[in-house]
Amino acid sequence: xxxxxxxxxxxxxxxxxxxxxxxxxxxxxxxxxxxxxxxxxxxxxxxxxxxxxxxxxxxxxxxxxxxxxxxxxxxxxxxxxxxxxxxxxxxxxxxxxxxxxxxxxxxxxxxxxxxxxxxxxxxxxxxxxxxxxxxxxxxxxxxxxxxxxxxxxxxxxxxxxxxxxxxxxxxxxxxxxxxxxxxxxxxxxxxxxxxxxxxxxxxxxxxxxxxxxxxxx
Amino acid sequence: xxxxxxxxxxxxxxxxxxxxxxxxxxxxxxxxxxxxxxxxxxxxxxxxxxxxxxxxxxxxxxxxxxxxxxxxxxxxxxxxxxxxxxxxxxxxxxxxxxxxxxxxxxxxxxxxxxxxxxxxxxxxxxxxxxxxxxxxxxxxxxxxxxxxxxxxxxxxxxxxxxxxxxxxxxxxxxxxxxxxxxxxxxxxxxxxxxxxxxxxxxxxxxxxxxxxxxxxxxxxxxxxxxxxxxxxxxxxxxxxxxxxxxxxxxxxxxxxxxxxxxxxxxxxxxxxxxxxxxxxxxxxxxxxxxxxxxxxxxxxxxxxxxxxxxxxxxxxxxxxxxxxxxxxxxxxxxxxxxxxxxxxxxxxxxxxxxxxxxxxxxxxxxxxxxxxxxxxxxxxxxxxxxxxxxxxxxxxxxxxxxxxxxxxxxxxxxxxxxxxxxxxxxxxxxxxxxxxxxxxxxxxxxxxxxxxxxxxxxxxxxxxxxxxxxxxxxxxxxxxxxx
Amino acid sequence: xxxxxxxxxxxxxxxxxxxxxxxxxxxxxxxxxxxxxxxxxxxxxxxxxxxxxxxxxxxxxxxxxxxxxxxxxxxxxxxxxxxxxxxxxxxxxxxxxxxxxxxxxxxxxxxxxxxxxxxxxxxxxxxxxxxxxxxxxxxxxxxxxxxxxxxxxxxxxxxxxxxxxxxxxxxxxxxxxxxxxxxxxxxxxxxxxxxxxxxxxxxxxxxxxxxxxxxxxxxxxxxxx
Numbered sequence: 042x043x044x045x046x047x048x049x050x051x052x053x054x055x056x057x058x059x060x061x062x063x064x065x066x067x068x069x070x071x072x073x074x075x076x077x078x079x080x081x082x083x084x085x086x087x088x089x090x091x092x093x094x095x096x097x098x099x100x101x102x103x104x105x106x107x108x109x110x111x112x113x114x115x116x117x118x119x120x121x122x123x124x125x126x127x128x129x130x131x132x133x134x135x136x137x138x139x140x141x142x143x144x145x146x147x148x149x150x151x152x153x154x155x156x157x158x159x160x161x162x163x164x165x166x167x168x169x170x171x172x173x174x175x176x177x178x179x180x181x182x183x184x185x186x187x188x189x190x191x192x193x194x195x196x197x198x199x200x201x202x203x204x205x206x207x208x209x210x211x212x213x214x215x216x217x218x219x220x221x222x223x224x225x226x227x228x229x230x231x232x233x234x235x236x237x238x239x240x241x242x243x244x245x246x247x248x249x250x251x252x253x254x255x256x257x258x
Numbered sequence: 259x260x261x262x263x264x265x266x267x268x269x270x271x272x273x274x275x276x277x278x279x280x281x282x283x284x285x286x287x288x289x290x291x292x293x294x295x296x297x298x299x300x301x302x303x304x305x306x307x308x309x310x311x312x313x314x315x316x317x318x319x320x321x322x323x324x325x326x327x328x329x330x331x332x333x334x335x336x337x338x339x340x341x342x343x344x345x346x347x348x349x350x351x352x353x354x355x356x357x358x359x360x361x362x363x364x365x366x367x368x369x370x371x372x373x374x375x376x377x378x379x380x381x382x383x384x385x386x387x388x389x390x391x392x393x394x395x396x397x398x399x400x401x402x403x404x405x406x407x408x409x410x411x412x413x414x415x416x417x418x419x420x421x422x423x424x425x426x427x428x429x430x431x432x433x434x435x436x437x438x439x440x441x442x443x444x445x446x447x448x449x450x451x452x453x454x455x456x457x458x459x460x461x462x463x464x465x466x467x468x469x470x471x472x473x474x475x476x477x478x479x480x481x482x483x484x485x486x487x488x489x490x491x492x493x494x495x496x497x498x499x500x501x502x503x504x505x506x507x508x509x510x511x512x513x514x515x516x517x518x519x520x521x522x523x524x525x526x527x528x529x530x531x532x533x534x535x536x537x538x539x540x541x542x543x544x545x546x547x548x549x550x551x552x553x554x555x556x557x558x559x560x561x562x563x564x565x566x567x568x569x570x571x572x573x574x575x576x577x578x579x580x581x582x583x584x585x586x587x588x589x590x591x592x593x594x595x596x597x598x599x600x601x602x603x604x605x606x607x608x609x610x611x612x613x614x615x616x617x618x619x620x621x622x623x624x625x626x627x628x629x630x631x632x633x634x635x636x637x638x639x640x641x642x643x644x645x646x647x648x649x650x651x652x653x654x655x656x657x658x659x660x661x662x663x664x665x666x667x668x669x670x671x672x673x674x675x676x677x678x679x680x681x682x683x684x685x686x687x688x689x690x691x692x693x694x695x696x697x698x699x700x701x702x703x704x705x706x707x708x709x710x711x712x713x714x715x716x717x718x719x720x721x722x723x724x725x726x727x728x729x730x731x732x733x734x735x736x737x738x739x740x741x
Numbered sequence: 742x743x744x745x746x747x748x749x750x751x752x753x754x755x756x757x758x759x760x761x762x763x764x765x766x767x768x769x770x771x772x773x774x775x776x777x778x779x780x781x782x783x784x785x786x787x788x789x790x791x792x793x794x795x796x797x798x799x800x801x802x803x804x805x806x807x808x809x810x811x812x813x814x815x816x817x818x819x820x821x822x823x824x825x826x827x828x829x830x831x832x833x834x835x836x837x838x839x840x841x842x843x844x845x846x847x848x849x850x851x852x853x854x855x856x857x858x859x860x861x862x863x864x865x866x867x868x869x870x871x872x873x874x875x876x877x878x879x880x881x882x883x884x885x886x887x888x889x890x891x892x893x894x895x896x897x898x899x900x901x902x903x904x905x906x907x908x909x910x911x912x913x914x915x916x917x918x919x920x921x922x923x924x925x926x927x928x929x930x931x932x933x934x935x936x937x938x939x940x941x942x943x944x945x946x947x948x949x950x951x952x953x954x955x956x957x958x959x960x961x962x963x964x965x966x
Contacts, residue, residue: 051628052565053727055492058270058350059421060731065488066423068498086503086542093542097535105528110770111952113834114816115527115591118956134781305889306851309875313889320889321805383803389848392805417745424748433752440756448764456774456838460846461767469759506751513759522815523846524833526770529763595818599811599850670850671818673825677853681887684851 132227136216139209143201144217152221158196160189163221172214172228174252176236179210182246197246207233269353276355277346278630280362282713284342285623287370289706291334292616296699298327303695307688317381325392326380332390332470333401334373336611338366339619340478341408344431346626347485348412351428352419361407368404372397388463390470391445398446402439409435426484426501430477433509441469457525465516468533471607472512475615479574480508480547482618486571486625487554488732491561496553497546504546511539518589522598530591537589544582551575566641570621573649577613580656581606596671601687602663605656612698613652620648620705627712628724636711640704647701654694662687774839777946786944787840790936795842797936800929802843804891811847812856812940816953829857829942834949837942852888859941868934869910869926877916894930897922 106112106119141150148154152163162168167189168175182200186193205213211230218225302324305311312318349356356362376393379385384394393401412435416428445466448454454462484501488494495501517525517533555562555572562568584606588597597603624641628634635641665683669675776785790798801807814829815822823829833856838844862868871878873895875888895910897918908931909923918924926934 051634051724051726052490052567052625054489054625054729056489056732057729058489059353060733061485061488061494062351062421062423062425064494064732065425065498068494069502070499086500089545090507090542093539097539100538101528101531101535104531104534108526108528108770109952110526110767110774110835111949112527113524113832113949114953114955115531116816116955117527117953122951130780137781138783309887309889314892316893319804319891321808324808325805380805385803385805387802387805387807387843387845424745429748432748433755436749436752437756440760444760444764448768453842454768455772456841456844457835457846458764458767458771459844462764463846465759465763473756509752509755510758513755514762516759516763519848522817523813524816524835524837526767526835527816529767532763591817595815595821598815598818599848603848666850671821677826678887681851 132212132215133219134216136209136212136214137220139205139213140216143205144213147198152217156192157194160187160192160194162217163223165189165223168217169223169225171256172218172225172232173236173256175214176210176228176233177240177247177252177255179205179214180233180237180240181243183249183252184246185248185250187249200246202237207237270350273349273353273355274346274626274630276357276359277349280356280359280366281342281346281626281630283363283366284338284345285627285709286713287366288335288338288342288619289702289709291330291338291370291373292702293699293706295327295330295335296695296702298323298330300692300695300699302327303688303692307685307692316383322381322383322385325385326377328390329380329392330373330377332611333376333393334370336475336615337369339616339623340434340474341366341369343482343619343622343626344412344435344478345408345415346630347427347481347622348415348431351421351425351485352415353421354415354418356411356415362411365404365407365411368400369408372400372404375400386450388449388459390467391449391463395446395450398442398450402443405439405442409439426495426498426505427481429502429505430481430484433505434474434477434481437469437473441466441473457523460520460523461517461525461529464519467607468512468516468519471610472515473509475611476512476578477509479578479610479615479618482622483551483571483575483578486567486621487551489729490565490568490571490625491554491558492730492732493554494732495550496556497549500546501550504543504550507546508540508543511536511543515540515589518585518594519603521589521591521594534589534591537586540582540586544579544586548579551579566645567621567625569645570617570624570648573652574614574618574621577609577617577652581609581614584609596667597663600663600666600670601659602667605659605663608655608659613656617648617652620644623705623709627709629726631712632724632726633712634724635708637708640708643704644701644708647697647704651694651696651698651701654697655691658687658691658694662691771835774836776839777836777944777948779944786946787837787942789840790939793932793935794939795936797932797934797939798841798843798845800933801845801936804933806855807845807847809847809849809851809888810845810853810855811850812845812854813847814854814856814942823854826853827861828854830860831942831945831950832953833942834946834953836946836949855937855940857941857943859938860943862938865934865938866911868937869930870912870916872930872933873910873924874912874916877913891930894927894933896925896927898925899923 103119104115106115106117107121109121140148147159148162149159152161154161160167167178178198180200180202182198184197186195188194201210207230210233211228214228214233217223218228301312301318302320305313305320305323309320312323313320316322345356345362373393376397379394379397380392385392386394412431416432445462448462449459453459484495513536515533515536517529517531518537519533521530521534523530552575555575562572584602587593588602588606662684665687666680669680669683776787778785814831814833816832819829819832823832837856858868867878871888872891875890900921900923905923906925908925910926912918912924
């Protein structure tokens with residue numbers, strides 16, 4: 042380091058810019074020294090580059106899970122799920138929407154109904170019983186005395202055959218048959234269509250007595 | 259005197275004279291921002307172990323002060339220092355003068371105005387909340403316009419070069435000059451002008467921050483190192499034939515490595531995976547750079563000890579290698595699972611910005627300032643203070659940030675540790691880091707004083723003039739003789 | 742490289758590759774990510790934020806909360822980190838963030854992750870207390886480190902002869918203002934707390950859940966690549 046004198050020398054550089062450019066240009070295009078006739082460095086570098094790209098590609102594909110935009114973890118299943126990727130909903134799940142919109146007003150969201158007025162669906166033997174009966178109830182309504190779970194009811198349920206499609210009726214009946222602890226199989230739209238066709242001419246509500254004559258409980 | 263091979267004295271002096279005022283303006287602004295940023299960063303660091311400090315004023319809460327400090331250091335200090343060095347070096351290596359330098363004053367003014375408004379905007383509450391893009395929208399055009407002038411100057415100087423050959427430093431400078439405006443404008447468009455949806459925003463942000471560090475700050479640091487090693491050691495860069503490969507691998511791999519900042523994040527998993535792969539591919543340029551730099555330094559410890567610039571350059575090399583290694587380690591998924599969001603990530607970025615880039619800029623300034631101004635350093639003692647404080651501060655901060663990172667990583671993963679206890683255990687480390695930052699600030703004040711004395715014409719009587727020795731020609735190994 | 746043109750083309754190609762490979766590709770995949778319609782409830786998820794919550798997001802942005810808090814529940818450390826701290830019921834998905842006009846991923850956990858703070862803190866009162874006097878929540882005045890107090894988000898005013906405000910923040914003893922003074926949140930504080938309360942990613946998207954199910958460990962060896 043220099044001391045502050047007049048015209049003092051500063052730390053000098055050891056190479057001029059021009060020579061740096063020239064010398065390095067030469068070096069760039071000159072093969073390196075061969076100590077004993079063979080320099081392995083270029084081959085080694087080439088080998089390292091190729092294996093780096095190779096291994097890198099494997100890791101990239103392995104860890105990208107099909108480059109799927111919805112996958113955020115590298116531990117996800119690597120095979121495409123196929124149809125399972127689509128959401129498969131049960132009839133009961135689809136029927137919930139119908140129930141909430143149409144039935145819950147009277148039968149309540151918890152399926153308990155209103156004592157003395159609207160019969161409960163939870164635990165109901167009618168709901169879990171013969172599907173032909175409940176399909177008819179939904180299509181053409183029900184009036185008159187009715188016994189559900191040992192309780193008496195005497196009210197009117199409006200017909201919904203004109204309001205709901207076969208698929209919707211099948212869904213909502215499947216829902217009530219499997220919700221709140223009920224255990225009964227799905228109702229299929231084909232069954233609803235068949236019943237609708239069989240009872241095409243009917244205009245009045247059903248009564249409990251008429252329904253009990255249909256099929257097995 | 260080997261006058262036959264070195265360029266005539268007038269030519270090199272012409273280049274330096276043409277570059278003098280633009281460079282001094284840029285470096286002067288850079289140093290002013292460095293001091294301001296240092297103070298702000300120190301205050302923000304103190305708020306970490308003493309939250310009540312400055313918290314009653316809305317403008318100085320940590321959430322505004324910390325990003326503002328970072329922006330000052332990156333856009334105020336970092337860019338201005340890069341402009342000063344880059345323009346000078348490009349002119350030198352292209353053996354052409356810096357033409358119409360007056361426009362560069364306009365550029366400097368616009369840039370500094372933009373940064374001032376931007377940082378003021380962050381403190382006033384207009385922050386955009388994106389890492390290193392916090393400056394509000396109204397400064398973008400200012401910064402881009404200023405940069406356009408500077409970038410065009412750098413690229414034009416390169417294109418009208420008088421030299422037959424192109425050197426490694428020029429590749430890196432050219433690349434950096436080209437890449438930044440695109441990184442910045444694409445990020446601005448995709449985040450603010452027509453904002454992308456949902457998680458695309460952090461993806462763009464990660465791409466930008468990675469690009470800023472790997473394709474702007476790293477190349478400029480490398481340009482400085484590649485230039486000063488042969489310049490001050492008097493021997494060519496070791497295994498230079500590997501350097502072009504190192505350049506292309508470094509930039510190609512870094513370009514796609516941004517995703518490693520998003521490991522585990524709610525983004526499509528291929529993005530972090532791509533980032534990890536590219537970070538691992540960086541081992542190749544790391545090897546090339548190690549061979550080039552450490553190979554050149556081998557056996558020259560005496561030269562390093564005797565040269566102020568070389569000491570900073572050696573520190574810059576250490577910082578660069580450490581930063582790259584750390585980035586590679588932190589990208590690994592199992593490591594990132596514990597270290598993400600801890601101070602380890604701050605260390606990774608800070609090592610590149612300060613430990614490598616800033617230190618290289620200091621070294622470069624110690625070289626070109628006497629040559630541009632024709633004066634010597636008024637206080638060699640202060641240069642020693644600068645280097646010592648910088649070295650010690652960096653060591654302290656590396657230890658402190660790593661220590662804090664370890665504590666955080668360990669305790670965040672421990673479900674039994676309440677968050678309050680984590681914050682409590684970090685307080686000591688934060689205080690330690692504040693001390694390190696204070697040291698760095700002291701060193702920078704020492705540098706600033708020397709800068710004022712050497713550049714300010716008022717002081718010309720008390721500052722001795724410099725006698726700039728003629729540099730000899732670089733020679734190859736003895737077998738081949740000189741160029 | 743002697744040729745400036747080669748250098749330019751290479752430099753240009755690097756950036757083009759970077760932009761296309763990372764940003765363009767990601768944009769093609771996620772740029773139009775729609776809300777998911779629940780087939781049963783027929784709701785759209787994620788639900789948009791209320792107006793007050795949107796204003797609160799702006800307050801979150803201007804105060805720089807993202808400097809110390811993250812908003813991402815990670816998948817690679819969910820079981821070892823976020824789950825045990827009750828920072829989320831599940832790892833985050835890209836679809837969670839489409840309702841945010843500015844996404845605050847954050848990059849530092851000097852403070853806890855906030856993505857599900859609305860689930861963790863069912864009472865807005867806790868959040869007001871945290872903003873006004875964090876020491877009261879963090880273990881007492883003895884703990885001097887941690888979140889700074891944001892007293893400027895509140896108005897301290899004398900109760901006087903009028904009734905105390907129903908919005909006044911109830912503070913534990915020792916952390917409140919002087920006797921006869923109440924602390925009332927400003928509109929900014931209310932917006933911010935409304936935003937924080939809206940932060941809950943509870944809907945479990947069936948598509949994402951199915952796709953992200955971990956591969957069975959047993960098959961990993963047998964199934965091969």
